[in-house]
Amino acid sequence: MNITEGPLEYLHAKIKPIGIFHTDAKKIPRHWTLSNVEGILTIEKEYALGLRDIKTSQRIIVIFLFHKSPGFTSEFLLQTPPHKKEGLGVFSICSPVRPNPIGMSVLEVLKIERRKIFVKGIDMLDGSPVLDIKPYVENKLNCPSCQE
């Protein structure tokens, strides 16, 4: 199977950060399910209109880059998380060291000021490039665009 040529080229041509994440927090929780820490997503001007329907106190999914992670090698296929004794497969843990350094967090929106989204529950490092924001959808009843 050779899947890399087409998609890689596609990625090269099309993907770029839509904004950047900032936090003053000195200590970043390991995962958003454990976090009350706050930060700000600043979105590039060209995408500002797309933020129009994000509301205070809703939850959003943020896709971002683990920009400080080391390059991935086969030694990271199994990793031993803190508080665990044995290694787990990388696709079963939330480690920032992954084949593709893409992170996903569910954050609470505190307020929005133009292109700045103030969020709570962060587990991202200051300076993380933001790739996408999606509505948090648990089921079809709360999806704004998917209701039949």
Added chain:
Amino acid sequence: MNITEGPLEYLHAKIKPIGIFHTDAKKIPRHWTLSNVEGILTIEKEYALGLRDIKTSQRIIVIFLFHKSPGFTSEFLLQTPPHKKEGLGVFSICSPVRPNPIGMSVLEVLKIERRKIFVKGIDMLDGSPVLDIKPYVENKLNCPSCQE
């Protein structure tokens, strides 16, 4: 703010698909919350060991590329979803036409055979490049790696 130069270069160097998605389904549901359709994630050999701890009937988060989406332009900042009358900001809907064509679905694992993960609940097109698999975590109680 100029954030694109560094991260873009980073993306160019580091991101490539880890596998590919296949389905025989003729009709693909619009969203995973509405889907019982099945498919198969085939992961590249070099990452197979990282699949070791994925279990039957668990849920996984799959990050993938909307590889058939048209390029994004400002006219897609507001889109009118089916069954809606008014346009919504792109960051509040699940449309595959996004500034970065990255999708995220929560899928149920039916079974695993070596590098093939049989999944249910798909909303991805046949041939979608897979970028990452993460454990589905609702809170710290069910995260294998994040428990304090």
